[in-house]
Amino acid sequence: xxxxxxxxxxxxxxxxxxxxxxxxxxxxxxxxxxxxxxxxxxxxxxxxxxxxxxxxxxxxxxxxxxxxxxxxxxxx
Numbered sequence: 001x002x003x004x005x006x007x008x009x010x011x012x013x014x015x016x017x018x019x020x021x022x023x024x025x026x027x028x029x030x031x032x033x034x035x036x037x038x039x040x041x042x043x044x045x046x047x048x049x050x051x052x053x054x055x056x057x058x059x060x061x062x063x064x065x066x067x068x069x070x071x072x073x074x075x076x
Contacts, residue, residue, distance in 0.1 A: 037043045 038047060
């Protein structure tokens with residue numbers, strides 16, 4: 001029969017092993033925290049700063065050289 005101190009050490013070791021459930025719980029909490037922070041004035045300022053740094057993209061479809069080459073390759 002094992003000593004109680006050995007059993008306690010084994011139980012402590014099993015609870016310290018990271019599991020998938022713990023990972024998803026942590027990811028969910030982090031996503032919730034990010035959603036809350038994004039609604040604060042500081043979060044809004046950060047979102048605007050990042051948006052202005054990226055710059056506007058041209059709207060609509062743009063025919064680039066490699067797409068044009070692909071279209072040409074599909075012709076019979």
